[in-house]
Amino acid sequence: HGNWITGFSFIDDSLYGDQSKLPDDLKENKGHNVFYCMPLILGLIGLFWQAWYTRKKKVMKNGKEEEVLLPIGIQQFWIVFFLFFMTGLAIVIYLNQTPMQPRERDYAYAGSFYAYAIWCGLGVLAIIDILKRKMKLSGTAVTAIVAVITLLVPIQMASQTWDDHDRSNRYTCRDFGQNYLMSLQEKGNPIIFTNGDNDTFPLWYNQEVEGVGTDARVCNLSYLQTDWYIDQMMRPAY
Numbered sequence: 001h002g003n004w005i006t007g008f009s010f011i012d013d014s015l016y017g018d019q020s021k022l023p024d025d026l027k028e029n030k031g032h033n034v035f036y037c038m039p040l041i042l043g044l045i046g047l048f049w050q051a052w053y054t055r056k057k058k059v060m061k062n063g064k065e066e067e068v069l070l071p072i073g074i075q076q077f078w079i080v081f082f083l084f085f086m087t088g089l090a091i092v093i094y095l096n097q098t099p100m101q102p103r104e105r106d107y108a109y110a111g112s113f114y115a116y117a118i119w120c121g122l123g124v125l126a127i128i129d130i131l132k133r134k135m136k137l138s139g140t141a142v143t144a145i146v147a148v149i150t151l152l153v154p155i156q157m158a159s160q161t162w163d164d165h166d167r168s169n170r171y172t173c174r175d176f177g178q179n180y181l182m183s184l185q186e187k188g189n190p191i192i193f194t195n196g197d198n199d200t201f202p203l204w205y206n207q208e209v210e211g212v213g214t215d216a217r218v219c220n221l222s223y224l225q226t227d228w229y230i231d232q233m234m235r236p237a238y
Helices: 009-016 038-052 072-086 089-095 106-133 139-165 172-182 201-210 227-233
Strands: 055-061 064-070 191-194 217-220
Touching (some): 106 139, 172 201, 201 217
Parallel strands (some): 191 217
Antiparallel strands (some): 055 064
């Protein structure tokens, strides 16, 4: 069924069963976030508004000046759409990842998130356009309404996701890297061999940011099969 929920019980219950019967460890999990479809709806509004957006232009036709509607929105829409498609669904098909990945792979589709964020921003313009052209509201009224409506989305998202994205006062990775580097011999320009990202990046961070263990050389065996990394390892680091 996927791993998304809306926050509306009548939808979630129909998809996954009675959500009130979830165990407390799932209900109170920091990753149990609900957005009530607000980012989705705002993005869809922007998507359709961009696709159907037209601009009036005066042209000469049969010796007379006429107003025509130029479909400039659809041209811009296809640019954003192909960014969304090629960095989203196309990557899903291309990578063909196996089920039961060790972690969430959302970062592989970051480009499609950027594209949808563009539509969310255009959704704000769409609301402004509708309020001005269709409802004929004043500028002050439009500003107030749009501010309230659109601020609800980021405020709701931040309130739901801040606790499970906050990395303040978490020093395990930093200390892990420092312990590795400090355990090396002090003389002889030591080399430490690593094999993956989890044991390499803490070392790089400590050397580049904290200035710890800069006399040691970190050699990632996973990268050593590439030409660019071999060239990099042949150059002085510090």
